[in-house]
Amino acid sequence: MRFHTRKWVKPEDLNPNGTLFGGKLLAWIDEEAALYAIIQIENQRVVTKHMSEINFMSSAKQGDIIEIGIDVVKFGITSIVLKSEVRNKMTQEKIITVDNITMVNLDGFGKPLPHGKTKIEYVKDRILKA
Template identity: 60%
Template sequence: MQFYSRKWIMPEDLNPNGSLFGGKLLSWIDAESAIFAMCQLGKDRHLVTKFISEINFVSSGKQGDIIEMGVEVRKIGNTSISLHAVVRNMMTKEVIIDISDIVFVNLGADGKPQAHGYSAESD
């Protein structure tokens, strides 16, 4: 897995307990995964998040930590792409969160799933 993006945990990213707010982290992962999916399938896709599997918070981040987000393709379907995402502390490499499956679906103008047209030959 390659780690493409980094974030510096700032005071506004913390929950009342002083650790990284899970909702903020999930927002970052969703955005990073969507960008990754578009880069895989092509920029002219209209992808939406369809499904996020069980979320495993392994450890927490704290103010001042730098985290890095890694995403890899699990499967490419006719209208969808499934990804695996991991966030870890950049310095210690300790995993903060692991999401085994994030699915994005390509939508047509009518808002219904539409084939994205990606194939291995498209590379």
């Protein structure tokens, strides 16, 4: 799992129990998945089609630093399927896992568009090719 983003849990991120609100965490995961897909597919028109079962394993509290990990499960014709894990940066304790997040590549009319990608590419390698 590659961990790309860190978030600091602040008071505005908490639920009435004083722990990280699940909806806030899912929004962060969705944003991270979209950014990852945009970079891989090289198109800003990407939408979330599906998120599989979400497994909350532990909680985070105010002041915790969490990190969001994303990896590719597979490349489809118009989609990329990702998985995510969020963990506490300091303790390494898993907070949540999402096994499948399907992101779909779109054309200018909002229709699925083949992206032609079959493997993970790194921006640094693209720059070297250019």
